[in-house]
Amino acid sequence: MSNKQQVKCDGRPNGCRNCERLQLECVAGDGSTMLAGSRTSSSPISLRKIRTYRSCQSCRLSKTKCNGDRPKCSRCSAKLIQCVYDGCAAPRWTRNLNKVEARSVEEEEDDEDEDDDDDDGKGGKEEVGSSPAGREEMATSAVPTVPTVPINPDDSHPSVRAASLKFTDEVHEKSPVLSDAASMSVAASSSLSGPNGQVASHPLAWNLRRVVEQYFTNLHPLRCFAFVHKPSFMRQLDKGLSSDDESALLHIICAHGAKFLVLTAGLGDSSAPLSLWKNAGNQWAKRAEYLMLANFGRISVQRLMTAILLHDFHFRLGEYGQALMISGLAVRMAQALKINTEYNADILCTQGDAAAPSVASRESRRRLMWACYVLDAWAGSGVDQLTLLRENDIKIQLPSNERNFGLRIPTVTETLGVGHVLQFLPPAVVPRRPAANMGIMAYYIRVVALWKRIVRYVNHLHAGPPPWQPDSAFAALDADMHLWRRELPDFVDYTTETIYARLDSNQLGALVLIHCTYHHNYLELYKLTMPDLFKLPKPFVFPPEHQGFLQRAQANCYYHAHQIADILAEAAEHGSRILSDSLLPFFVYDSSRVMLYYVARLLDPSRPDAEAKMRDGVKAVESNNRVLRMMSALFPIAQSL
Template sequence: MTAALQGSQNSDQEISASGEAQQSKESLSQIESSSLSPPDNERQPPRQDGSWWLGSLHLPESDKVRILVEYYFANVHPLRCFGFLHKPSFMQRLDAGNGRGRDDDALLLVVCALGALFFAAEHRAPTDLPANIRRAGIQWAKRAQQLVLGQLGNIAVENLMTALLLHDYHLRLSNFGDAFMLSGISARMQQALQINLEHSTDILCETGSGPSASTKESRRRLMWCCYISDSLIGNGVDQLTLIKEVDIKIQLPCCERNFLLQDACITEVLDRGQYLKFLNPERLPAHSPDNIGIRGHYIRFIAIRRKVLKYIKHLNVMKSPWLPDSEFSHLIQAAHHWYNSLPASLQFTPTAMYIRKETQQLGALCSLHALYYQTMCDLYRICAPSLYKLRYSFTYPPEQTGFLHSLQRDLFGHARNLALIAAEASRHGPHALADCWTPTVVYDCCRVLLFHATQLVEPAAERSRFLMLETLPLVRSNVKVLRSMEPMYAVAELLGNAAEKMLEKVEVGSETISSGQSIIPDEPYPTNEVDDDTRSAPGTPVQSAPDYVLNPLSIYRMTRKGIAEKHMPERQPNAFSPTATASSNAPLQRRATLQHVSLDPTAASNAPSGIPPSSQVPSYGAAQSQAAFDDLMSLFASDPSGWTWQPSETAIGSQYESNGLPPWEPTYVDQQLDAWVPMFSGQQTQQYEFQ
């Protein structure tokens, strides 16, 4: 495929809000109202449905390739800003290719690999193992990565598209090291291609020369996709952020209908009500917001989220949140203004959901609202510092007790809405849960709900019992959602187990839990390590290393955990501290690592054309690990002021001197999950590794 194949899929027709203004205000309470891989021969007989082609080294025949491409456009294309492929052009070129050179087409390979994940999840048999389902298309992704890395000097739009899709693919399989490095490659590619600038001043393509309207729009969407990916990697830490908003001088993506029909139009830039400076004011449209689709609204809230995460990391220099001119107040106002300005067709109502489902954008709609409520939970963490283990926190005077309690109620309300969104999305099938950030968002929701019910409300209070009766069904629903996502995401099984253990512990001890008693420790995965006491004198600051200002499931954190040879100055004792000698004598023990699954096609000697069963793949030690789910207790000290201090010459810092702990992250994501569940011995999750 060439760069001309840039674009999208089914029409994102922005439905008129007329006649539906009342419906747009419907509350979230209305929403409340096949084995595709060869299994272990000792446990499961070989399937006879011919589905093993999903594990072959080469792409299948044209009709099957087309099916996988359709699954990609139906599930991945609508999300965030991945809609940079112009579907009509892509399909036209695919049909004209007659299968020639497909195994050397990196973009087509990764599109088919992503499509295979959703095809496999939808057509799985009841006896299929989630780990085997996730291996569908794994060889094609491997080949695509080999092609991209083998020609890094070939800086082209198509290679950038491939790198971004590979980044998303690796997150789905919990290959955090690959995802982290590919994000850096993508950022550098976009800088070299200068897609942060408009291709020309001829926005409406009136000169008749130069690229088509769909090609220009594709470049814009590609740039915004880079921006979103970089934002979710950076998590508000300047040192990890490679793309700055001030350098992006292009307009927001247009609605899907205009892109599909190659209809050039003018849209606003990132700042609301602003346009490209070189445009003639007389040519500006009367209703330009109508030209912005769901992607434009998503991008604008990502910009707000970046500010929220940066705020959380620098609470020590922020104004008290109850002040009317505080940074907290401004962020709340910005978030509420964004939410209240959403058109009726983007509200989370039954009508909007079924409309978006018809246009294959239900996953994008659910992701948009999950982003909002997860970010609000991140912002409101200032009222629950012990939940998030914030390095800096506010002290609320007695006269602000009412304000504090209102923040805590709002935090619970946002988590509750997240649970309702997840439950409703799950009811509509895998495509509604297609965003790879979803598992961590759902897990974090469990943490907030249970923490509020057990720690922020006095157990003896009358309302405590009613609150628990409301909370437990929501958490059970979240666990069910996590279980349903196991075939699509490697991390879902791990987080599902952790959430289930939390729930069991609360259900058993709900009558005896006292306020302030932590029923949920700090990490969601097994550990064998006991942290060293490397703290220095009280009052001395910790080094500002990104490891210690990011949540434990962020991509950077998980990447660092998988590096066998790494320097951690933030863990070393102060050479001038009286405790330095004693601390230095305590060796750092390595934590338990993940089980890895090789993507080497020779790993399954008895099934060369199939998906290697996980039971045939060896486990690797810490030296080969990309991202070990290990103990993160050192990230959450009860007394941050007592952490180790080091001279600035050895510090790994951001552009700011001090950072607080923020999740997804979430990411999600930017995964915003400061883990707080028990340590479970023997619990492991699988990770897939490119050889």
């Protein structure tokens, strides 16, 4: 055993292997010495052939021997995938050994010639940048860093990352683009998680930024998810994460973005494995959930954002139990934060109060509250006993349009009631048309509020006048639906010009959703005309003298079901990512049921156009089936519908 280095000796004559591998002098028990490297070449090239200290992530996770070549190993070069290393070419302890060995050599030179030592002036000390590994470490340390937050050790479990690389190897043989996306997902994971199990906030790798951009492109515009102010969020990423709440929000954003990254890379191809999309981002979502629930008594805006996005993540995967529990947590957070009321009466932020929230923060809080309202409405299925939020308790205005939100322009909009503004606003600050400051999100919130009223009416059919009477709740709801459609501005209308304009601004998915929701509301309203189909507990009996009203309502129900099929068929031509809202599979299912029931049970075969209408209905149902097959890559529930 060497006295200097304390290397365990394996007892091999003429020098042990351990000393030979480390290129040290082997001191035998009798005091004799032998240069262990004399048996083989002691050059760095020879040492490299003996052992590779660092394997790339791809080789390590696939349990394949890596030759350690940089910047790309031979396996990654052959497979044309991204090659990522966790650290330097050699671990720190090898550099320490090199330093000690260098000092030993210099001490021997000092004994022989002290003048040469004075000329060198190094005193046996080696600088960090004197070796290739040291130069790499110096270059890494020169990059600005920010405080980090600890990450759950389970995130880097070998089985998790091995599964990711398994997907990479499977997909590579079928689609080079998918292979690149899968390998990028692994690289992005390493950029989020540092070598010591930490979340590196800055600088963000380019591939991680691509994941974040996928979220803002695909999920952010849907429903009321646009509560994150993108410019502020990206600036915070550059500046650095300062809390677990911000880290949790980043993780769930990346979890959603990872799925869309795989989807846009070509998962629509039937040859691609669905398991790749299903597992993309799951570990990031688990980390976000861990950070949120680890100290769930602490409430913040970022935690509420994380809860809402986690709810949608679970709902997309068909994990409805988890989604239901998180929905309750999100609503209670919103109530604790008191974001159901305006911060103060200074809506336009003209008072210059430094302690007050900024324009972007105020609008973000409003959008967050409305997101909770929509989440609570869908989670409770419109049933009063299951919902926790009431419209009368939300005393804030509707969200402004995306342009004003992005540019931090304070505006006055209407409230949930059409034509109404906040009562405490002075007339001088109210514009002539407050509705001009609203966008798709505001009109979507109103159509969801109408849906809640319709469901409440259908569940209590016998509480008021019969539906054919003008003063009935049915007539009032039908009039409100027509009013919503009439108040819809041109830029939210479903026309060819609007379709391509929204496609250019990544809002076509939101446009499709709002119009499908509108037509689905009519399916809910006309349920009372098809009691056998919808299994109503207390069906309404229509007398013979009102059969004309019944037949017109049934025909209208068929019309709106057909409209859903037409809208989704046209949207599918622009790619499956346009169909990425998790409610659309249920809309498609109800649309097909209504059309099949109408042509099979309600359509009068003696009508002149009966055969043509039947063919048209069957064709629309077949189109819905194709759309559901496209959605099966997005939602597991679509496979069973």
